[in-house]
Amino acid sequence: MTRVNIYQAQPAAYKAFFAVEAYLKQCAFDPIIEELIRVRTSQMNGCAYCIHVHTQGALQHGESAERLFALSVWKESTLFSEKERAVLALVEEMVHIYAQGITDATYVSLSKYFNEDDIAQLMVLCTMMNAWNRLGVATHANEQTKY
Template identity: 45%
Template structure:
């Protein structure tokens, strides 16, 4: 299979705007660990193989433990994640699957226990940003175009 479209070439201004959001998020106070958990978890929910592969490698490079990555899809039951991380992951699940119930009040209040309002805003933007990339990668079949396996 080959890539359907190259959005970077077809819509360079839009692509550049998304890259600017990514650049901004790279400079926020959120820890690399938090950013990596958001990116991997949202990509799992969206079944974006391209982004799972990319962000898992990035997380490992940043010091994340393999067993935590392996357990990420079952984070609710896993003792490997702190309560702060579970609040972050709950928000990731709920915002990524926004049509289910939105960001619930319970999850929002849990976020407020561990994060400032500015950090919560950054978390919401980070979740939105990875969802944009997931949708681009899946819709254009980016993984299929770059993989030697498929």
């Protein structure tokens, strides 16, 4: 079944989303960490379109296929640094925000590697990626784009 195309039906909404993306571009994230956030969020939310886009982005920035394959099991993998683990814990808690919010343990872990502004920017990135995923899954974006 064909779903609404938000971009066509509500271009002002997309304009607002892209304004947040423009803000995120000026945050100067490490590109690998940014793509890990985007891919892991998309894995958890089941957004095939965003997984496709952001795994490609990660590979273009030099991420290895091996680490991308292990991303869904990062807790058990030895391929991720403590800094990346702190970020991935944030991702999982942001996706499942209803469960417990952001735990003190995750916040303390993040604060070892990031200052308050960085943590705020990471939270905005996680929030934005969750929003993109929800639109993508709700509208079957993967079917509309035929990647």
